[in-house]
Amino acid sequence: MSYQALYRVWRPQRFDEIVGQQVITQTLKNALITDQTSHAYLFTGPRGTGKTSAAKIFAKAINCRYLKDGEPCNECATCKAITQGRLNDVIEIDAASNNGVEEIRDIRDKAKYAPTEADYKIYIIDEVHMLSTGAFNALLKTLEEPPANVVFILATTEPQKIPLTIISRTQRFDFRRISTKDSYDRMVYILQQKKITFDEKALMVIAKAAEGGMRDALSILDQTLSFGDNEITLKNALQVTGSVNHDLLNSYVQNVSDQEVTSALNTLEKVLAEGKDANRFIEDLINFCRNLLLYQQDPSLIVDQALGDVDDQFKSFAASLTAERIYQMIDHLNDTQQQMRFTTHPDVYMEVLTIKLAEPAKQNIQMPENENRQPKTATEGELDHLQEEIKKLTDQVKKLEGQSQAPAKEAKPNGAARGTTGKRKQAVKPNLTKIYPVLANATKQNLVQLKEIWPDLMAMLSVTQRALMHVAQPVAASEKGAVIAFNYAFLYEQAADDGDLRQLLSEDIDKLVGHDLKIAYVDAEQWPEIRTSYIQQHKDDLQNNEADSNEENAEGMPTDEDSPASQSEQDPVVTQAEALFGSEAVEIRND
CATH class of the missing domain: 3.30.300.180 (DnaA, N-terminal domain)
Structure with missing residues (x-):
């Protein structure tokens, strides 16, 4: 038989073998033990976290005649057929390539028929968010009230794209990212079973590069085995993942924190000369800064999450760098990471980033160290220049205020300044x-x-x-x-x-x-x-409108014609002006 990738050979066949999802697996096992299974499930989460594996294990467990503690036996004919993909009653569908209405209608029609071999007919729809709107509508009624002995399991990495009407008809399980330690422990177990020697630091590098995906971790491990001829070393792992050597990373951070721009650029040149990926280097720096912040708050956090990879130099950085300085570094790293997405010259962005990381520190860090030093005094020439600039700005502000406060009728074309205003x-x-x-x-x-x-x-x-x-x-x-x-x-x-x-x-x-x-x-x-x-232009129209209104509402009530209120009531122009702009904005003058 030809060689199979590690993630296929070591795919979980029991709930207990799924890494990092204990809450979900225990819930599913309890539902199987108590016979309280649902007709529809929704498995969501990042790639490589066990969604499809859990769906297949559930399909075996619900159809296994020898179920024990919620786990399938993996020995009966039904379990073996599902494991090998030969059972017709367990149907896997890729929604990315079968996302039309016709495909879903076909599923709906075939779901009416009873299972042929197993007790339950299981439909596993992977990447279900790729279905079209019409396909979701076709699936809706069947998903709400499926025929007896039919279970739907929907898996997706983007649950926000699924209609709420679908989500409300399922039991939702959110698979979380697998921790670095869990990925590391799983790789150690696999290599021990294969009797392959390995460097623990190499597995740490692979576990971090996987970014929470167990399948990604095993794929990188497989690639490292091929690169190193079935030998796992730190050098090979760094080469395969594109990660930066720990010593070079420490040297770069040291140069930046000491404001040594030239030394930092030389270290960067060494990193890029080794063929390291610039984006991967930024990821390593962001992760390093994040670990520094966590260590400053609680050292036990970083010891657990970084697998104890804390040396004396790391502790020195945590003691010397302030939280504000680390925040500033992370901001620069994030900005550069966004800018590098579409560039073909990442080395240029990395050099600019290095200068930004080092030079601002001269302004922000040297101040506390020189608190007792007398402030630098400005020369007489600098003071005169500043006073002249302040005078110019003050004159401009006064000029603007005068333009805004002067009534339009008083503006006269006398003087250059008024002439300019008049033209404007x-x-x-x-x-x-x-x-x-x-x-x-x-x-x-x-x-x-x-x-x-x-x-x-x-x-x-x-x-x-x-x-x-x-x-x-x-x-x-x-x-x-x-x-x-x-x-x-x-x-x-x-x-x-x-x-x-x-x-x-x-x-x-x-x-x-x-x-x-x-x-x-x-x-x-x-x-x-x-x-x-x-x-004034529409006075006639306003008077006609007011006259019509007065004819409809005439009651012969006496009014005081001398009062302003009476004038406003009798004058249709004033009445309409108040209706348009409000009484507080209307001033009545007897010219």
């Missing part, structure tokens, strides 16, 4: 074709509603957009539009040219109020003139 205001032309339709249907209720959600709307914007909209506020609103006034003309110009901001505001308002609004911008200084102009 003349360049700002409001889009009345967008503003007037909003005013035609504007109501105070819509304006109040928009003002209430305005803080939430600002929170949904980016920092840059929020800074731009900080000096703006809604001044009129209808069911389909809104007018936003800006306190500064130059910010109004900037917002008017930003189509993305306008679109984003409409979408965010839609999320908050449930319908889209067309946004129109206006300069706050021009807004009173625009509002007055609109009311």
